[in-house]
Amino acid sequence: MTDNELRLLMADSVQKCHRAVFDKYCNYVYAIAFRILKSCGSREDVEECVSDVFMKIYKLLDKNIDFADNFKAYIATVTRNTAIDSFRRISLRNSRTAYLDDNTLGELRDSSDLTEKSENKEQSRIILGKIKELGDPDSTIIIQQYYYNRTAKEISKSVSMSAAAVQKRSSRARQKLRSLLTEAGITKEGLI
Structure with missing residues (x-):
């Protein structure tokens, strides 16, 4: 224009x-x-x-x-x-640090809860790292699909591919991601 x-x-x-x-x-x-x-x-x-x-x-x-x-x-x-x-x-x-109220203080006192939250955060960091290892456009497709709940048709517009190509790339990327996560020691069923 x-x-x-x-x-x-x-x-x-x-x-x-x-x-x-x-x-x-x-x-x-x-x-x-x-x-x-x-x-x-x-x-x-x-x-x-x-x-x-x-x-x-x-x-x-x-x-x-x-x-x-x-x-x-x-x-x-x-x-x-x-x-x-x-x-x-x-x-x-x-x-930012959040203000603590009585409910939050009660949660902080439970050390098992803190351990679980810490492990989940570390696991999320590893998963995102492995997704980035897939490279573009696969990492973009997986992130948009699983983190933003976008459909193949919506994703196809942002990555300049057809919806069918996005679905195919997504399928291959999930397979590759499963093997990368297994190598990293993350084997939860239903994760990807």
Whole structure:
């Protein structure tokens, strides 16, 4: 989309321009935001980041800023910067110390519960490490499928594959992941 096309759309209707920009770049923005936030955020965090990106872009479109015919690069930069800010905010939120109430203190007193939570956290860290070892696009497919509950059709849009190819890659990636987890000593049935 060139500057001239944007200006013509803006002259016709601001809503049409915003809609055209959203329709054309939504998947692109989502893919960039997901790539940056996949290790710390939820699907809702990624969607909130995408919304923030489009709000920033719409504000700039309304100001008639000259994008020097490189609108896609500008969108990528805004998305990357917004996603990095979100990453920092989410990471900070996830690492903050929570206020302790009586219920929390009771949970902390039970050392077996703490041991189990610690083991689960370590196991989750190992599983995510093994998923990353699969490489892209397999790791992205598995994460979107199991952590974000996305369907093959939804995933296919973000990884530029057909839904059938996503299902096939998912099946092969799960088999490979099972063997990687078995080598790491994680053998729970029904895990993947």
